[in-house]
Amino acid sequence: MEQKKEFLILQILAKINLIVFGIIVIFEILSLFIDFPVLFVSEGDAAGIAEFTGNWFDHLLKALIGMTMVYIFLTAIRSFSEKSPELDTKAYAFAVGGGIVVVGIGLLYSLTWIAQFLDFAFSNNLSDWIWYIGFRLEILALFVNIPVLIIWKRKAEIFADLSTFT
C-alpha cells in the first residue's frame, strides 16, 4: 500500500503520544511516593491525612490511565511495523481512537483550567490562579492531537484502503 501523508502523520502522532504519556506515567508514579500519606502527616492530623490520601488516590488513577494510554499507542506503533493488512487496520484504529481519547482528556484539563480561573475570579483571588493551576502535559497533547480529528473528519475515506474495509 502506498504510504499516504495522513498515515505518516498518524504514525508520528502515535509516537509523540507514547512519549507524552510515558512522561505522565513516570511523573504520577513519582508523585505516589511524594504524596504517600503516612510519610508526611502526623497521626492526629485528620484533614492532612484526608488531603494526602485523596491526592495519592488521584495520582494512582492518573498513573493507571496513563499506562492504558501508553499501552494503546505502543500497540499502534508495534502494529505499524508488522505490515500485515489486518494489523494495519488495528494500528490506525488505535492511533485514531487513542487520539480521540487524548483530545477528550486534554479538553477536560483545559476546561478545568478555565473553571478554576472563573472560580478564583468569583472569589476575588485572581492573582493566585496562575500559582494554583499547575501545568498539565495533557493540554499540550490536546493541541498536538487536533490533526487526528481533522484527518478523521475530512479524510476518513482513506481508511477504506486498509484491509477488510474496502
Add this chain to the structure above:
Amino acid sequence: MSEDTIALIGNPNVGKTVVFNALTGSKGHVANWPGVTVEKKTGKMGNIQITDLPGVYSLTPTAIDDLIARNYILDEKPDLIVDILDATNLERNLYLGLLLKEIGVPIIFVLNMMDLADEKKICIDIEGVSQYLKAPVVPTSAIKNEGIDLLKKMIRDCLKDGLVKTDLIEYPAKLELQIEKVQSYIENEKEITKLNSRFYAIKLLENDAETEKRIMPNNNDENYSSLEKIRGPEFPIEFASARYSYISEIINKNMKKGKLSFDSSAFLDRFFLDKKIGIPIFIIIMWGMFEFTFRVATPFMTLIEVVLGKLGDAIIEGIGESLLSSFIVDGIINGFGSIVIFLPNIFLMFLVLSFLEDSGYLSRAAFVMDRLMYKLGLHGRSFVSMLLGFGCNVPAIMSTRAIESENDRIVTMMANQNMSCGARLPVYILIGGTVWGSAAGGIIFSLYAMGIIIAILVALTFRRILSKGERSPFILELGDYRAPTIKSTITHMWEKGREFVKKAGTIIFTVVIVMWILQVLPLNQADPSESYLYQIGAFFQPFFGPLHFGNIAVIGIIFGFLAKEVVVAAFGLMLGVDEESSELGPKIFENLGNNPVIAYSYLVFVLLYTPCVAVIAAIKRESGSWKWPIISVIYGLLLAYLMAFLVQLIGGVYF
C-alpha cells in the same frame, strides 16, 4: 367524528422517537442506543392520535415490550401503521415489515436515516421497494427534519382517501396451502376477522404460544386436532426462510452499495470494542465524566453559594431574627438551597451522559461490559439498564421490560439500586469536597465504580438464587457513531435535568420544609438538641453507633429514604450554608468523626442503602408484588451496613 389513530413501529434504534417528536412536536427522550422507548407514548398530529411503540424485531413476543407492541396493533386496531426502517440496515428491518404486512392492516413504510445511507453510498430505489412491499414508502432523515412534511402529507392523504393498500405478500404455494387450511379452522373464532385471519393462521403454524392462548384457548376441539395434524417443527424455519428470500429479492433488485463505502463506525469499533482495552477505555471515559462534573462545576457552585449567602444576609437584615426569617433562611436558603448549589454538577453530568448517548458510545459501553457480564453468567441487557441508572434508577428499573426472562428482570431490578444515580451526586460532592478537597473527583469516581462492581456481584448472587436455567438471548443494536450537535446534547441534558429540578421543587422542597418544622419544634428551645429533628436522629443513633456516624449524618440517612438529595439538605439545615459557610466543612467532618475513613464509609452507606421511595414504587409496579421492594430495602440496608463496616475495618478505625 372519531379521531384517526396511527401506530409507529420499527426495530430498536431506527429513530422512531425522533419521527414521533417530529410528527407530534413532542420532546420525548431520544438517544443513539436501543431501548429508549420502553412503554407506548401517545401524541397528536392535528386530530390524529399517534402512538410510539417500543422497538421490536418481530411480532413473536419474547419480552414485555414486544407484547406491548403486538397487543397494541392487534387489540387497538390502529387505522394506519407507520413502520420505520433504518435505510442503512434495510435487510434486517424488512423482516418486521413483512410480518406487519401479514396482519393485513394499512401500512406506510418510512425509510429513515437516508442521510447516513447517502454517506455510506447506499442507493435505494424507493419506488421499487414500494412495489415489492405493496405499500407507500417515504424516505426521511428525521433527525434533520427532512422528509417529515412529505410523511405528514402521506399520512393525511392515506387516512382521508383510504388509499393505502392492504395487499398481502404471497409465500410459496406449499405454505399458502397450509395457511388457507388453518384459516378455515379458525374462521369462526371470535377474534378472527377477514383481515387478521392470515396473520393468526401463520402464527399458529409457527407454534406461537401467545396466539394459541388467544385464538384457541380450548385446545381439545376438532379444529385444534386438525391444526395439530398439519403443523410441525419445520414451519417456523420455512416461514422465516420464505420471508428472507423475499427480502433478498427486494434488496438485490432495489439497493446498490457504492464501491468505496467505508464503514467508519466499524473502523472505530476496532478500538472502542477491543477485547483488551474496551473496558479500560470505558473506565477512563467514566473517570473523565466525574472529573468534569466535579471540577468544571466549581465556579458555578461558588456563584450560587455567594448569591444564597448574600440573600440570607439581606433577609435577616430586612426582617430581623424571627420565625419567618428562620423559615426563609434556615429552611429554604440553607436547607433547600444546599441542594440547589449542586444543580451545576447534576446538569454537567447529564451533559456528558447526553453527549455519550448521542454519539453512540453508551451502547458500545454496554457491549464491552456484556463480555464480562456473560462470563459471570449475567444477562447483557442488565448492564444497559444499569447505565441508565446513572441518571435515575426509576427509568432504569422500567427499562428491564426489554429483558425476556422474568428471573433476569428481577435480578436486574435488584442490582440496579446500587448504581449511583444523579441524586447521590450532591452527597458525594458535599462530603468529598469537604474532606478530600480538589482530589474529590477520584473519590467520587471510586464510588461510582464501586456501585457498578457491587451491582454486578448482587446480580450474580440473585441469579444464582433465582434462575438456574438458560439465559435468554441478548441482542444489542450498535448504531453508527454520530457527532452530537450542541442543540441536541443541550436539549437532552435539559430533559434529564428538568426531572431533577421538578423533583427538587416538589418532593425535596416538601421534605426540607417538614425537616425545618421538626427542627424548630418544640418552640423556645434552650438547646438545638431539644428539637424533634435532633431527637429523631438520637433515636436511630444507637443503630449507627458502631459505624461512628454523627447525629446529623444519621438524620440525613433517615430522611434520605424519601429522596437521596435530602442527605445534603440535612447538613445544610442543621449546620447552615451562609456567610460562615467556610466553617461548614469542619462541622461536617466533625459529624463524621473527623476521620476520612468514616467519611468514606458514610458515602458507601449512602451509595448502597435502601433505594428511595420512587424506586421502591417502580420495583413494586414492575415486579407486580411487594415481595421484591421489601427484599430490596432489607438487603440494601444490610449490604450498606456491612460494606460501611468493612471500609472502617480495613481503614483501621477499629484498631
